[in-house]
Amino acid sequence: MRSLLTGNEAVAEGALAAGCNFYAGYPITPSSEIMHIMAERLPRRGGVFYQAEDEIAAINAIIGASWAGAKAMTATSGPGFSLMQEGIGYAVMTETPLVIVDVMRAGPATGQATKPAQGDVMQARWGRHGDQVVPVLAPSTPQECFDMTVRAFAIAEELRTPVIVLSDEFIGHGREVVEIPGRVEVPSRRRPRGRGEPPFDSPDPRVAPPMPPLGEGYYVLVTGSTHDAYGYRDTRGFETHYRLVRRLWDKIWLNMDKLFDYEERNAEEADVGFVAFGSTARSVVKAVEILEARGVRAGYVRLKTLWPLDLRPIRRLAEAARAIIVPELGMGQLILDVERAVRGETRVVGYNKVGGGEPIYPSELARFALEVLGRA
Amino acid sequence: MPSAEHFALKYLRREALPTAFCPGCFNGIVINALAKAFEEEGVEDLRNYVFVSGIGCAAWIPSPFMKVDSLHTLHGRAIPVAVGVKLANPGLDVVVVSGDGDLGSIGLGHLVHAARRNMDLAVIMVNNLVYGMTRGQQSPTTPPGLWTTTTPYGSYEYPMDVCRLLAETSANYVARWTPAHFNRLKESIKHMLFRRRRGFRFLEVVAPCTTYVSRRRGLRPGEALKELLRKSVRLEKPGKPGSGGPGERIVVGVFKDEDKPGYLDLYYSYVERARRGGTHG
Amino acid sequence: MGERSILIAGIGGQGVVFAATALAKALFLQGLYVAQLQSYGAEVRGGAVLAWVVYSEERVSCPFTDEYDLALILHQAGLEEAARKNLAWRRAVVDSDLVGAEVPGDVDVYPVHRMAVEAGLEGRENIVMLGVAAGLGYVDLSHLERALASSRGSEENLRALRLGVELAARQK
Ligand SMILES: Cc1ncc(C[n+]2csc(CCOP(=O)(O)OP(=O)(O)O)c2C)c(N)n1
Ligand SMILES: [Mg+2]
Numbered sequence: 001m002r003s004l005l006t007g008n009e010a011v012a013e014g015a016l017a018a019g020c021n022f023y024a025g026y027p028i029t030p031s032s033e034i035m036h037i038m039a040e041r042l043p044r045r046g047g048v049f050y051q052a053e054d055e056i057a058a059i060n061a062i063i064g065a066s067w068a069g070a071k072a073m074t075a076t077s078g079p080g081f082s083l084m085q086e087g088i089g090y091a092v093m094t095e096t097p098l099v100i101v102d103v104m105r106a107g108p109a110t111g112q113a114t115k116p117a118q119g120d121v122m123q124a125r126w127g128r129h130g131d132q133v134v135p136v137l138a139p140s141t142p143q144e145c146f147d148m149t150v151r152a153f154a155i156a157e158e159l160r161t162p163v164i165v166l167s168d169e170f171i172g173h174g175r176e177v178v179e180i181p182g183r184v185e186v187p188s189r190r191r192p193r194g195r196g197e198p199p200f201d202s203p204d205p206r207v208a209p210p211m212p213p214l215g216e217g218y219y220v221l222v223t224g225s226t227h228d229a230y231g232y233r234d235t236r237g238f239e240t241h242y243r244l245v246r247r248l249w250d251k252i253w254l255n256m257d258k259l260f261d262y263e264e265r266n267a268e269e270a271d272v273g274f275v276a277f278g279s280t281a282r283s284v285v286k287a288v289e290i291l292e293a294r295g296v297r298a299g300y301v302r303l304k305t306l307w308p309l310d311l312r313p314i315r316r317l318a319e320a321a322r323a324i325i326v327p328e329l330g331m332g333q334l335i336l337d338v339e340r341a342v343r344g345e346t347r348v349v350g351y352n353k354v355g356g357g358e359p360i361y362p363s364e365l366a367r368f369a370l371e372v373l374g375r376a
Numbered sequence: 377m378p379s380a381e382h383f384a385l386k387y388l389r390r391e392a393l394p395t396a397f398c399p400g401c402f403n404g405i406v407i408n409a410l411a412k413a414f415e416e417e418g419v420e421d422l423r424n425y426v427f428v429s430g431i432g433c434a435a436w437i438p439s440p441f442m443k444v445d446s447l448h449t450l451h452g453r454a455i456p457v458a459v460g461v462k463l464a465n466p467g468l469d470v471v472v473v474s475g476d477g478d479l480g481s482i483g484l485g486h487l488v489h490a491a492r493r494n495m496d497l498a499v500i501m502v503n504n505l506v507y508g509m510t511r512g513q514q515s516p517t518t519p520p521g522l523w524t525t526t527t528p529y530g531s532y533e534y535p536m537d538v539c540r541l542l543a544e545t546s547a548n549y550v551a552r553w554t555p556a557h558f559n560r561l562k563e564s565i566k567h568m569l570f571r572r573r574r575g576f577r578f579l580e581v582v583a584p585c586t587t588y589v590s591r592r593r594g595l596r597p598g599e600a601l602k603e604l605l606r607k608s609v610r611l612e613k614p615g616k617p618g619s620g621g622p623g624e625r626i627v628v629g630v631f632k633d634e635d636k637p638g639y640l641d642l643y644y645s646y647v648e649r650a651r652r653g654g655t656h657g
Numbered sequence: 658m659g660e661r662s663i664l665i666a667g668i669g670g671q672g673v674v675f676a677a678t679a680l681a682k683a684l685f686l687q688g689l690y691v692a693q694l695q696s697y698g699a700e701v702r703g704g705a706v707l708a709w710v711v712y713s714e715e716r717v718s719c720p721f722t723d724e725y726d727l728a729l730i731l732h733q734a735g736l737e738e739a740a741r742k743n744l745a746w747r748r749a750v751v752d753s754d755l756v757g758a759e760v761p762g763d764v765d766v767y768p769v770h771r772m773a774v775e776a777g778l779e780g781r782e783n784i785v786m787l788g789v790a791a792g793l794g795y796v797d798l799s800h801l802e803r804a805l806a807s808s809r810g811s812e813e814n815l816r817a818l819r820l821g822v823e824l825a826a827r828q829k
Binding site: 004114170173174175176177282283285286289356357358359360361362363364 | 678681682685690691692693694695696716717719720721722723724742
């Protein structure tokens with residue numbers, strides 16, 4: 001079915017299609033529409049909608065719900081995303097499937113509540129204390145809001161991990177045509193084969209351990225403290241801790257081929273290359289068209305997954321290009337990883353702008369690229 | 377055949393014993409009161425229960441010592457996790473056990489809102505008057521004058537009476553006892569878990585930390601128990617309420633006992649209304 | 658046809674976003690791909706509001722543009738905001754009652770506000786403007802009518818659309 005939806009509406013539709021049956025959240029612009037839709041739809045279809053007293057309660061409630069068997073999600077924006085970080089870390093440590101949608105707005109602090117930004121990139125990656133990595137998906141369109149929310153649930157269930165969908169105000173409030181498939185498949189989490197199968201260890205780090213349900217005599221011990229294969233705390237030993245965080249780390253990084261997704265154009269023959277994600281990547285696509293029409297060889301890598309991040313496509317783009325441009329609605333965060341990929345072999349320049357609802361226009365990006373090439 | 381085993385053992389994980397609590401810690405009495413309550417009610421095993429705790433010594437009571445599904449959560453966040461479990465699977469009996477710092481300080485907002493919503497949870501707050509796990513700092517329930525590691529000259533803040541606070545909300549049940557009132561304590565637990573099965577049910581156990589309160593004050597566990605008994609005043613008795621400080625009284629008893637519809641009752645009728653209401657789905 | 662774009666510029670309370678949404682819906686009903694966005698401070702009324710639609714026979718590659726095919730300018734504040742952002746257009750339709758300044762480019766000027774008041778359609782200047790856009794061939798009238806059929810005061814909206822179409826016919 002084809003519909004005209006905002007990105008926020010598409011997130012909600014994607015979640016419902018994926019079988020989300022528990023939503024907890026706290027109102028915040030520009031993500032609230034997701035909450036409004038879930039408030040209307042979930043109770044009528046046997047799901048639970050819960051308006052928590054704050055974002056800390058929201059993230060922790062979906063953790064509890066997930067353990068009780070629900071496909072659970074929350075959505076928020078900047079300040080709320082900050083409050084949720086400790087809970088996300090707990091979900092990593094306890095291997096709790098969750099979907100967290102962050103509709104980015106201009107910060108820091110309350111910033112500009114109604115204006116788009118891309119400043120939560122590194123927070124999505126590093127916002128929690130300790131060693132951890134959470135898959136981060138970055139939609140560019142309402143269509144991708146739908147598709148990636150579905151995918152986020154699938155990843156969460158399969159790998160027993162929280163997954164972050166990083167949208168922004170432009171995408172969340174922009175209305176576009178979305179193709180909604182009749183049926184959506186999301187794998188269900190695996191239960192232990194017997195009481196003996198450990199819920200917190202796995203012979204193959206790429207495979208998540210099974211998740212025991214509550215109330216069925218598994219007597220599962222869930223803890224955010226360092227724990228062994230059966231959930232017993234070990235807050236002192238090197239072996240237990242290293243084994244656990246190593247496995248949690250590998251569970252994501254060794255699944256790179258499954259998790260990493262991107263789109264590229266002219267990557268191997270571009271004189272000037274762009275690396276972008278989210279709403280900004282839309283302008284990149286157009287800027288490349290403008291440049292091509294002027295006879296400039298331009299290309300791009302658009303990241304659909306921010307983490308785990310495979311640096312190779314960026315490296316390939318850099319091999320041909322004389323310069324790499326990283327446009328961001330912010331002071332520049334993704335550029336740090338691009339620089340890491342390029343290793344100083346090609347010039348990397350940011351194009352940074354944020355606030356007031358100003359997009360980066362394709363025309364200004366194209367102009368900037370010409371300038372950079374002139375100087376390169 | 378009468379068993380020579382301690383009655384609590386069938387509800388405990390043997391491999392996790394002995395507990396990690398300090399010798400003389402009253403948390404053991406809380407475990408016993410829970411076990412006795414289950415035993416007297418003929419509960420064979422705890423498979424239908426989910427115990428949720430935060431961070432602190434009290435939070436270790438269920439995790440890992442009790443043989444039950446347990447979620448040992450972040451500091452202060454036991455209540456919202458328990459809410460998520462209960463709402464996602466209302467068939468489970470969800471019990472929160474945590475400390476005065478966990479529930480009364482960092483997690484107070486959640487506690488008050490769960491009580492306001494008359495959320496279908498049983499909550500046991502073990503009030504040891506300090507932050508035990510982090511080595512005896514002041515907590516929101518620390519009585520005036522008490523030495524703690526962050527009030528080395530004696531606590532000077534007004535303490536909080538969590539029971540009175542919650543009694544003002546829509547909570548169904550609020551009570552306070554001490555380990556010195558073992559039977560009352562156990563009966564309260566039975567009441568919360570088996571008689572009143574809906575709404576928010578809260579029990580505070582005033583159980584001064586053996587290591588950072590009693591020993592510091594020169595009291596051995598037995599003497600501390602006797603002091604608790606001496607200082608306790610029944611709620612029904614007139615008199616000035618106190619917060620249990622040195623020389624102060626501890627008001628014990630049942631502050632509130634009602635059987636109003638709980639959160640889930642209200643949610644279900646809301647869902648009915650929603651289903652009758654409109655056209656979306 | 659390639660990508661085309663329409664900007665609507667006005668002030669809070671004029672229904673700028675409503676008009677852009679209706680326009681997007683109409684184009685969608687026409688079978689086109691559309692992207693509709695807006696820029697305004699949700700927390701203040703009476704500030705400048707810009708809303709725009711980019712549409713095409715193929716998926717819209719980019720919803721951001723600083724060069725529009727058509728601009729519908731409902732208020733001076735919207736015009737100033739567009740100027741501040743250096744936005745340009747090939748053609749503009751301007752409500753001369755509420756826009757004082759000279760508008761650059763190929764411009765059609767109508768006393769939209771006064772005519773709406775005379776027709777008993779005060780407050781529906783936004784819809785009159787959509788009618789003008791239909792009259793000029795940017796969007797099908799029938800699909801605009803369908804898009805507005807379920808809105809509040811749909812009768813008046815349909816009349817407002819027709820008034821706009823008449824205005825456009827006068828210009829041609
Ligand atoms: C966010 C956070 N802040 C601080 C701590 C450190 N911490 C662990 S337990 C605790 C206090 C526990 O006190 P209480 O709930 O009274 O439990 P008790 O140990 O006294 O039984 C604190 C502050 C933490 N784990 N997390
Ligand atoms: Mg304590």
